[in-house]
Amino acid sequence: MDTKNRHAIGRREFLKRLGAGAAVSTAALAGCAPERGPAADGTSASGEIPTDAMTFRINPRTGEKVSLLGYGCMRWPTVGGDGPDADEIDQETVNRLVDFAIAHGVNYFDTSPAYCKGQSERVTGIALKRHPREKYFIATKLSNFAPSTWSREASLAMYRNSFRELQVDYIDYMLLHGVGMGGGMEEFEARYIRNGMLDFLLAEREAGRIRNLGFSYHGDIRVFDRLLAGHDRYRWDFVQIQMNYLDWRHAREINPRNTDAEYLYGELAGRGIPAVIMEPLLGGRLSKVHDHIVARLKQREPGRSVASWAFRFAGSYPGVLTVLSGMTYMEHLQDNLRSYCPLQPLTDEEREFLFATADLMMQYPTIPCNDCKYCMPCPYGLDIPGILLHYNKCVNEGNVPEDRQAENYRKARRAFLVGYDRSVPRLRQADRCIGCNQCVPHCPQNIRIPQEMQRIDRFVEHLKQGTL
Incomplete structure (x- = not known):
């Protein structure tokens, strides 16, 4: 589709291309009340979830079987709801979500010192400690974003505090957090190179206190390319990238500072580095799409949720180790489990259907x-x-x-x-x-x-x- 004409397309022509016809939902006539809780639009699937059907991927370096669905611990439920003033995390609900996830095969839990106003590691550790250590993998990050945490002393304190909060003596997957975000190469040098922290983390991996070392990438492609160019030295065990069917080819169009996921995944796959996927739903945006897009997806697969298309897309690439989802509600967890218990990979034709859907979504x-x-x-x-x-x-x-x-x-x-x-x-x-x-x-x-x-x-x- 011609990029120059994308935003000039008329409504009638857009609907014609969309092909929604009479199936277009009338929900657009409803009020615009907040929807930051469980889906209320009938777009989730239903049905029994098997406990022994999770799709697993093999970590090529360790041979570990990692669940294709990973639990992102950035959006744990709070006692006061999900408003801006909600502070206290609902530990009992977190425990129930973790128990249900583990019972259905999820074994990868991704957290950070920065998540949930600094509480995520603690509540995640409490929930996981109730299970045998061999039942789960913990991923956390050196989230030294603020300049006040760039010193070696502050970064070491953050690193050691993660062990205390998570109640573990080793970290399965440790990440340099938000590489390429903000200040680009200069910030990366200050956070990880000049203070010696990257060398320290490499030594921790050799000592076994870190089992896998990687980084999560945001924004500045020069940092991503430089770190991959140094792969022979750093020997990255995995890299976390943002990947979904909209960002696959439209990330730069949405924001020139971003990088299309097609390039990011291709660079990792070419080097044999497993990809951990974040934002498969773009923070929920791909589950709360325009009503015309909902109609298009439901017309194609009435029994599947809108979100399931995004999860199947991310999981269908063989170089993906796990796909993270911040599942605040049991409904979210159950729907995502249906997508991966087991995964039904996209066909080539379905993938092209999603790429065409992404082109249409760019109209909004x-x-x-x-x-x-x-x-x-x-x-x-x-x-x-x-x-x-x-x-x-x-x-x-x-x-x-x-x-x-x-x-x-x-x-x-x-x-x-x-x-x-x-x-x-x-x-x-x-x-x-x-x-x-x-x-x-x-x-x-x-x-x-x-x-x-x-x-x-x-x-x-x-x-x-x-x-x-």
Whole structure:
């Protein structure tokens, strides 16, 4: 599809290409209430989940059998819900999720000192400690993002604290966290080279306290290429990349600082380095797609969830060791287990169908927020992820009115404004942004957050005044 014409395509022509016809959902006429909890759109699958059918991949260096579904521990449930003020993690619910996952074959759990406001390693360790150590693999990270943690002493303290929090004497999979994010090569040198931390971690691997050493990549391709060029020295055991059917060929188009997953996976596969996949759903965006896209996917496979297409895509590549998913609710866990117990790999024709679907999805001007919350807390109290997710949800449901002459203008206007006040408290909305830019370096998706806040605030004001 011609990139120059992608955003100029008319609605009628778009629907014609989409082929949704009468199957298009009427959910776009519903209100735009927040949807940060379990899916409420009927897009998840159902049915019994076998306990002995998990698809496993073999770690080529250790021979370990790793579950194709990995548990991402960045979005554990909280006692106070999932709002910006929720702090206390619900340990009992975490325990139930971990128990159910292990009972159904999941054995890879990915956490970080930075997740869940610093609580993820502790609650993950508590949940896993109740199971035999040989039943699971723990992945964690040296998440020394802040300049105050770049010193050798601070980085060593973070590393050693991970062992205490997780209650283990070795780490199965250790990652340099967020390589290429923010300051590029200069930041990477400060975080891992000049302080001697990479050499230290290599020595820890030799001593057996780290079983596998790798890095997670975000953003600056020069860092990715340099680390792979040094593979003979570092001997990376795995690399974590963002990969899904939208980012496969559209990552750079969404944001010029990102890299298409097709290139990242190809470079790893060519060197025989296993890939660990993060963001298979783009922070949930590929499970909350535009209603027309839902209709297209459900028309093709009525019995499958929308999310299952993304998980099958990621899992169908043989160089993938495991696919991470931040499963906050039992419903999420069960649906993903259905995709991998066992995996039904995509056919070539199904893969092309998804690539065509990705092309169509690019018609919708959503903001690439993955709800990772790295931008939080905002010093001025904004709920940045809540604002962006509400905007994206309304785009996907057709509730972002373009002008007053549009047929559904009044309905869409009301849905956007009412949903905005319901999902984001007034004192946390976009009008509170002063453009301090403190959030920008922390965003893995390189979103220009202050500009987006100003744009959304102007849009809201026009809607309120009826001048759009």
